[in-house]
Amino acid sequence: MARQAEIVAALRTIVAPDSVIADRTGLKVYETDGLTAYRQTPLAVVLPATTDEVSRVLAYCHAHGVKVVPRGGGTSLSGGALPLTDGIVLSTAKFKQILDVDLANRCAVVQPGVTNLAITEAVADDGFYYAPDPSSQIACTIGGNVAENAGGVHCLKYGLTTNNLLGLEAVLITGEVIRLGGKHLDSEAYDLLGVITGSEGLLCVVTEVTVRLLQNPQAVQAVLAAFPNNTQAGDCVAGIIGAGLIPAGMEMMDGPAIAAAEDFCHAGYPLGAGALLIIEVDGSVEDVAAGIARVSEIAKACGATETRTSRTEEERLTFWSGRKNAFPAIGRISPDYYVMDGTIPRRRLSEMLAHISALSAQSGLAVANVFHAGDGNLHPMIMYDSGVPGELERAEALGADILKACVRMGGVLTGEHGVGVEKRDLMGVMFDPVDLDHQQRLKCAFDADGLLNPGKVFPTLHRCAELGRLHVHRGQVPFPDLPRF
Amino acid sequence: MGLTFQPTTDTDLSGVIQDAIANGTRLEVCGGGTKRAIGRAVHTDACVTVQSIAGITDYDPTELVVTAGAGTPVRELTAAMAAESQHFAFEPRNLCGLLGVEDHETIGGLIAANLSGPRRFTAGGIRDHVLGFQAVSGRGELFKSGGRVVKNVTGYDLSKLVTGSFGTLAVLTEVSLRVVPRPREVGTLLIGATTIDDMRGHIDAVSASGSVTGAAFLSRRCVSATSDLDLSNGPALAIRFEGDTALSAARAARDVFSVETKVLETGQSTGLWEQIRDLRFLVEKGVDLWRISLPRTSTPTFVKNLDEAHFIADWAGGQIWLADSSGLDIRLRLKEAAGQDGHATLIRAKDSQRTDDSVFHPQSAPVAALSQRIKHHFDPKGVLNPGRMYADI
Numbered sequence: 001m002a003r004q005a006e007i008v009a010a011l012r013t014i015v016a017p018d019s020v021i022a023d024r025t026g027l028k029v030y031e032t033d034g035l036t037a038y039r040q041t042p043l044a045v046v047l048p049a050t051t052d053e054v055s056r057v058l059a060y061c062h063a064h065g066v067k068v069v070p071r072g073g074g075t076s077l078s079g080g081a082l083p084l085t086d087g088i089v090l091s092t093a094k095f096k097q098i099l100d101v102d103l104a105n106r107c108a109v110v111q112p113g114v115t116n117l118a119i120t121e122a123v124a125d126d127g128f129y130y131a132p133d134p135s136s137q138i139a140c141t142i143g144g145n146v147a148e149n150a151g152g153v154h155c156l157k158y159g160l161t162t163n164n165l166l167g168l169e170a171v172l173i174t175g176e177v178i179r180l181g182g183k184h185l186d187s188e189a190y191d192l193l194g195v196i197t198g199s200e201g202l203l204c205v206v207t208e209v210t211v212r213l214l215q216n217p218q219a220v221q222a223v224l225a226a227f228p229n230n231t232q233a234g235d236c237v238a239g240i241i242g243a244g245l246i247p248a249g250m251e252m253m254d255g256p257a258i259a260a261a262e263d264f265c266h267a268g269y270p271l272g273a274g275a276l277l278i279i280e281v282d283g284s285v286e287d288v289a290a291g292i293a294r295v296s297e298i299a300k301a302c303g304a305t306e307t308r309t310s311r312t313e314e315e316r317l318t319f320w321s322g323r324k325n326a327f328p329a330i331g332r333i334s335p336d337y338y339v340m341d342g343t344i345p346r347r348r349l350s351e352m353l354a355h356i357s358a359l360s361a362q363s364g365l366a367v368a369n370v371f372h373a374g375d376g377n378l379h380p381m382i383m384y385d386s387g388v389p390g391e392l393e394r395a396e397a398l399g400a401d402i403l404k405a406c407v408r409m410g411g412v413l414t415g416e417h418g419v420g421v422e423k424r425d426l427m428g429v430m431f432d433p434v435d436l437d438h439q440q441r442l443k444c445a446f447d448a449d450g451l452l453n454p455g456k457v458f459p460t461l462h463r464c465a466e467l468g469r470l471h472v473h474r475g476q477v478p479f480p481d482l483p484r485f
Numbered sequence: 486m487g488l489t490f491q492p493t494t495d496t497d498l499s500g501v502i503q504d505a506i507a508n509g510t511r512l513e514v515c516g517g518g519t520k521r522a523i524g525r526a527v528h529t530d531a532c533v534t535v536q537s538i539a540g541i542t543d544y545d546p547t548e549l550v551v552t553a554g555a556g557t558p559v560r561e562l563t564a565a566m567a568a569e570s571q572h573f574a575f576e577p578r579n580l581c582g583l584l585g586v587e588d589h590e591t592i593g594g595l596i597a598a599n600l601s602g603p604r605r606f607t608a609g610g611i612r613d614h615v616l617g618f619q620a621v622s623g624r625g626e627l628f629k630s631g632g633r634v635v636k637n638v639t640g641y642d643l644s645k646l647v648t649g650s651f652g653t654l655a656v657l658t659e660v661s662l663r664v665v666p667r668p669r670e671v672g673t674l675l676i677g678a679t680t681i682d683d684m685r686g687h688i689d690a691v692s693a694s695g696s697v698t699g700a701a702f703l704s705r706r707c708v709s710a711t712s713d714l715d716l717s718n719g720p721a722l723a724i725r726f727e728g729d730t731a732l733s734a735a736r737a738a739r740d741v742f743s744v745e746t747k748v749l750e751t752g753q754s755t756g757l758w759e760q761i762r763d764l765r766f767l768v769e770k771g772v773d774l775w776r777i778s779l780p781r782t783s784t785p786t787f788v789k790n791l792d793e794a795h796f797i798a799d800w801a802g803g804q805i806w807l808a809d810s811s812g813l814d815i816r817l818r819l820k821e822a823a824g825q826d827g828h829a830t831l832i833r834a835k836d837s838q839r840t841d842d843s844v845f846h847p848q849s850a851p852v853a854a855l856s857q858r859i860k861h862h863f864d865p866k867g868v869l870n871p872g873r874m875y876a877d878i
Contacts, residue, residue, distance in 0.1 A: 104685065105780045127693075149638045156635070162642065163613045176851040179825070183780035185605060185803055187649060188828035188846035189874055190856050191612055194645025198638050217695050242547045244570055244666035284694040286730035343634045345548050375636040415636040423639075430639060431629070438628040439641050441862035445855060457640065470506065470624060470865060 004043045007066055007088065011046050014056045019094070021045040030089050033074045033081040034136070035422055037338070037392060042069065042083035049094040051169065051177060051207040057090060058205065059175030067451050068173070070201040072112060072144030075136040077339055078420025080148060080200050080456060087454075090205060092143045098122050099208070105183045107166050109210045112143025116150070119211060128213040131158035134416070135324060143206050149198030151416030153249040153323075156374035157282075158214070160416065162197040167210035170196060173447045183210060195442060200418050201453040203446040217282035220248070221292050222316045225299040226273035226306040230254055233275035234349040236302035237373045240279065240295060241346065247295065249280040250374030251323050254353065257330070257368040257381070258322075264329035267322035270306050277373065278319050326370045327381070334366070334383035338395045342406030343415035346376045355405055356380055363398040365391070377415035378406070404429050419457045427459050441467055488531035493538065495619065495627050495658040501533050502656070503625035505868045514652030514870045516556060517589030519581050520598050523832055524651055524873045526839040535593050538658050543633070546571055549664050550616060550633050555593025555657035562592055566664055574665045575611045576602030579763045583774070584833060593657040599649030602762040603699040603725070606800040614663040615644040620655035623864020633661045646859070652870045653878055654863040668698075668727035672735030673754040676722045677708075677745035681798060682785045687722055688801050691738040699725030699758055702798040707766040720793055725758060766797060767808045773834050775815050777805040779827035787822035806832075816846070845874050 004022065011020045021027060022044045032039045043066075048054045061068050067087030074081050083089050095111035098119070102108065103126055108119055116137040119130040133152035134140055140150065146168065151160045158164070167181035180193040187193060196203050227233040233252055240247065253261065253269075253276045262269040269276055277299070281291035296307050310316035322329070330337045344352050353369060360367040360382075371378040380402055384395040403413050403423065407430050413423045427436060436458060443450070444464035454461060490512075492498040505512050510530040515521070517536060539556035546569040553562060559577055566572050578600040581588040596618075601610035617631025630643035647655055676687055681702055688700045705719030726735045732750060739746045749757060760766065767774065779787060781802035788796060788805065796807040807815070815829045828846035831838065838844075848856065853875070860867075860878045872878070 102780075102782075104782045149642070151636060151638075159609060159613060160636070160638070162645070163609050172851065172855070178851050178855065179849065180852065182826035184778045184823070184827045185800065186599065186601070186610055186612070186778050186828075188778075188830065189649070189848065189878070190859060191599075191645040191649055192852065192855065194612055194648075195641055195643070197645075198642050215692060215695065218693055238547045241549060244669070246665060282695070283728060284696055284730065284734055286733060287696065287728045290729045343632075343636050345545075345550075345634060347545065347548060372636065376634055377636045411634050412632040412637040413639045415634075416638055418638055419640065427640065430632075434626050435628045435630065436640075438622060438626070438863070439630070439643065442641050442643065442646065442859065445858035445862050468862070468865065 007064070008044050010060055011044065011057060011088070014060065015046060015048050015053050019047040019049065030071065030074070030083055033076040033079060035077055035079040035082070035420065037386070038079045038082050038421060040083045040085055042085070042089045043087060045089040045091055047091045047094050051171065054090070054171045054205055054207055055175040055177055058171050058173050061088070061451060062173045062175065062449070065449065065451065067454055069453050070147065070205050072141035072147065073115065073136070073139045075140040075144065076148060076418065076420060077341070078414065078418040078422040080418050080420040082421050084455065092141065095143070095207065102183065103128060103213070106213050107183050107210055108213055109208060110142055112146070112206050112209060113141050116140050116142060116145055123213055127216045129216055130211050131164050131214050132161050135327065142209050142211065146197055146206050146209055147199065147201045148418040149416070151372070151377070153251055153372060155372065155416070156250060157246050157248045162194060164212045165193060165197060165209065166212055168193055168196060168206055169208035170204040170206045172204050173449070173451050178204070181210065200420065200457050202443055202457060203452065219285045219288040220280060220282040220316065221288050222278055222280040222310045222319045223292060223295050223299065224308045224319050225277045225279065225304040226270040227275045227277070227302070227304055229274040230353045231350040232303040233277050236277060236299050236304065237349065238346060239298040239302055241374070243294060243298060245291060245294060247279050247291070247374060248282040249278070250372070251278045252276065252371050252373035253323060253326065254369040256366065257326055257370045260329040260333050260368055261322035261326050264332055265321045265325050267318050269322055273305065278323055323370060330368055330381045330383065335385040335387060336383070338382040338384065338399055340378065340380045340382070340399050340402050341414045341417035342403045342411055343375065343377045344406050344409045344411035346373070348409045349373065349376065352378065352405065352409060356402055359398055359401050363394050365395055365398055372415070375415070376411065400426060421456055424457060425459050427457070437462065437467055444468070490531060490533045491537050492533070495538065495621060498533070498535070498538065498656060498658060499621045499625050499627050502621055502623065502868060506625055506866050509866070510868070511871050512868055514656050516591030516594030516597070517558070519584065519586045519588065519590045520594055522584050523598060524839070525844045526836060527870055527873050529871070533656065535656060535658060536591065539591070541565055542659065546664070549635060550661055551664050552633055552659065552661040553592055554659055556591050559590045559592055559595055560588065570667050571664045572667050573614060573662065574604060574608035575614050576604045576762055577611070578602045583764050583768055592660055596648050596657060596660060597650060597652050603701060603758055603799050606803055607698050612645055612648045615648050616661045616663055618644055618647060618657055618661065619659040620647060620657045622655040623866065623869045627658070631661070635663055651873045653860060653873055654869065656869065668731060669729050670727070670731035671751045671754040672726045672732040673749040673757060674724045674726070674735045674738050675747040675749065676724070676742055677719065677747070679720060679722045679744065681788055684722055684784070684798065684802050685781055687742070688724060690741050691724060694726070694734050696726045696728040696731055696734050697724055698727045699723070699761070700801040701761050702802070703761070703766065704793040704796070706794040707797065723757065723761065725754060761797065761799065764797060764806050767806060773809050774832045775807045775809065775829050776832050777807060777815065777819060777827065777829045778803065779805070779819060779823045783823035783827065787818060842876050
């Protein structure tokens with residue numbers, strides 16, 4: 001408590017006194033993020049308003065060994081912004097300005113607390129947009145998107161956050177301010193912009209972001225295709241890619257997800273279908289017409305019982321409404337749900353879905369599936385009731401089993417939600433200790449004392465001094481015939 | 486430097502590096518050795534090449550991913566993908582002609598140098614297409630990062646770190662890259678009688694179709710150097726359209742301009758863009774060759790009063806390749822044109838110039854210190870390509 005009082009007093013000399021929250025009610029707001037199963041109350045929350053204030057806050061924390069959890073919109077689905085009881089939360093909520101819209105250079109310079117959607121809204125009238133569009137785009141901030149390397153439904157064609165950034169200003173734990181990139185492409189040397197993106201708040205605090213803007217496509221149309229089962233829908237996905245098409249988005253929903261979404265938004269989804277695909281094509285008017293025709297043909301050849309092509313923008317958005325509201329739709333039919341985020345090679349989609357059904361039957365918890373089929377990114381939604389003793393634990397165990405299966409099938413633990421606290425203990429399934437040591441060496445170069453967002457991403461944190469020791473294994477000489485150095 | 490180690494497995498490579506650590510010796514890191522002229526000259530005791538850690542290990546066209554040994558020739562990969570009507574979207578720049586070496590370029594070397602071609606400004610660069618890798622770090626340890634799927638945020642994105650690191654952190658042994666379908670049609674609109682000041686406006690006037698994937702400004706001598714381009718009044722702006730209906734898009738775009746224009750069909754277009762990609766127009770133009778990345782609006786100011794025969798402005802104006810032997814202060818010029826933005830790298834230079842710290846663009850003190858710390862953690866004894874990028878890196 002004494003330490004809390006001391007930290008709060010010090011922070012209040014750096015930022016406006018009311019920008020430090022330390023009362024119980026005020027702190028309650030920050031005790032969790034989008035992964036609500038985990039809660040912890042931080043020592044204090046600080047809301048700096050300028051880069052200089054961030055720099056001084058971090059320099060103070062560095063000097064006094066105070067742990068810092070950076071927080072944007074608090075929408076992380078992996079617990080990336082989960083506070084620490086012995087650390088402070090640094091919120092970017094006051095960094096809300098769009099600093100520069102530079103259409104001639106196809107970019108915008110924004111502060112990290114600007115929401116993802118606000119960037120697109122600022123340039124929409126001029127015919128531009130910012131491509132990554134995570135489902136939480138109304139609420140999630142660009143700073144958080146950088147930390148998590150956020151994706152969305154259009155990644156297949158337009159990439160994740162990392163592929164849509166040009167520059168960053170960030171503050172290191174020492175308080176040093178670095179500027180990387182700008183309005184030009186590529187780094188002059190090591191691609192530090194690239195390694196900071198997706199580093200889950202463990203390397204630095206981002207205070208300014210330069211994003212790439214794209215021109216709105218001339219035309220966008222979507223096809224809704226219903227299939228009797230997952231295998232046929234999976235074949236259709238492979239068929240489209242095999243035909244040389246890269247749709248702007250290619251989403252799949254299974255029977256339970258279709259039923260829940262239709263019940264929630266009345267998007268007109270065919271209720272008897274075993275699987276549904278939404279395939280969106282964008283580009284020039286001619287290319288879209290040609291693409292839509294080819295997609296519809298492939299869908300029919302793969303056994304689609306129904307294909308519908310959007311004739312108006314309103315109809316296209318209706319197709320999407322069910323998919324975009326799949327999470328709340330599940331929330332309506334189940335007291336709680338737990339969203340997973342593994343990625344697998346596309347060719348193993350139907351095999352994986354069958355495996356998920358089997359695991360679901362074993363655990364007695366229902367699972368509905370929505371996923372970014374184009375890039376093999378699954379979002380199984382495990383339905384449970386936290387009021388029933390043991391169900392949360394069963395849901396977590398089922399989730400872990402699904403992710404382990406993803407890795408076994410040649411995939412990865414997380415496609416876009418991040419490791420956070422949620423998948424931290426599964427990192428060893430995908431990486432061996434030497435791999436993880438090399439990851440942590442990057443951390444050591446940025447934050448040797450491990451003060452930024454500790455407890456996230458890595459199951460065990462080694463001390464940097466320990467990691468620095470060289471272990472040379474002599475004796476296994478590869479070229480015995482050659483003279484040694 | 487005399488010895489060359491050519492390990493055939495990652496375990497052997499690890500042994501070579503561990504041996505170097507133990508003996509306090511330094512290694513030059515090579516793939517096919519085609520880019521030895523790039524960067525600061527390194528002084529090493531031996532060379533290690535990954536040329537024998539080669540071959541495509543996994544390529545399923547419907548996955549849009551290829552995995553190969555780092556020593557795999559780029560040409561082998563290109564041919565395998567072409568057989569499936571696919572390619573790398575980043576259009577690897579092959580500088581062998583420019584640097585006067587035989588084409589033994591490997592995929593590992595390409596990634597280490599991060600030299601992306603004309604499609605960079607729409608499709609991303611090499612950094613955007615490396616999905617995962619295995620490598621032996623300067624600690625002599627084999628490690629992996631990333632994966633073999635296109636969407637992955639598990640752990641730090643070390644693929645970005647090794648891409649463009651010129652072998653100073655780790656020696657790549659296996660890499661996974663993203664692959665995309667080749668466009669069905671490629672059309673090029675050539676706009677004659679143009680100046681660099683018109684470049685941006687001309688591109689923006691035709692980019693709404695979304696199928697523009699290349700835009701380069703070519704000097705009069707570039708234009709006349711190839712028979713494909715028979716415009717009467719160089720210099721010219723070349724704008725490439727790609728897609729299912731790219732030729733009609735390129736033809737329709739002619740209507741926008743009142744000056745002389747010409748449309749090249751798929752075959753001719755492909756040929757022209759290979760020449761632009763590999764900078765064949767600059768082969769004979771002086772010793773010093775600079776690569777400058779800058780905001781496209783700064784380009785006209787940057788090239789003002791320069792002999793247009795000596796540069797190509799690619800990436801819709803965002804990258805300039807400049808052959809200059811007049812001793813211009815390139816960085817001062819860049820600063821005057823673009824302020825704090827942009828960077829300039831000396832790609833080809835006299836050996837005497839390759840020793841100082843100005844080959845790669847100077848960095849701010851905290852960024853330079855951070856880069857040195859990263860180098861130190863991955864290669865604590867400075868075994869791998871020491872000093873290739875900066876004095877300490």
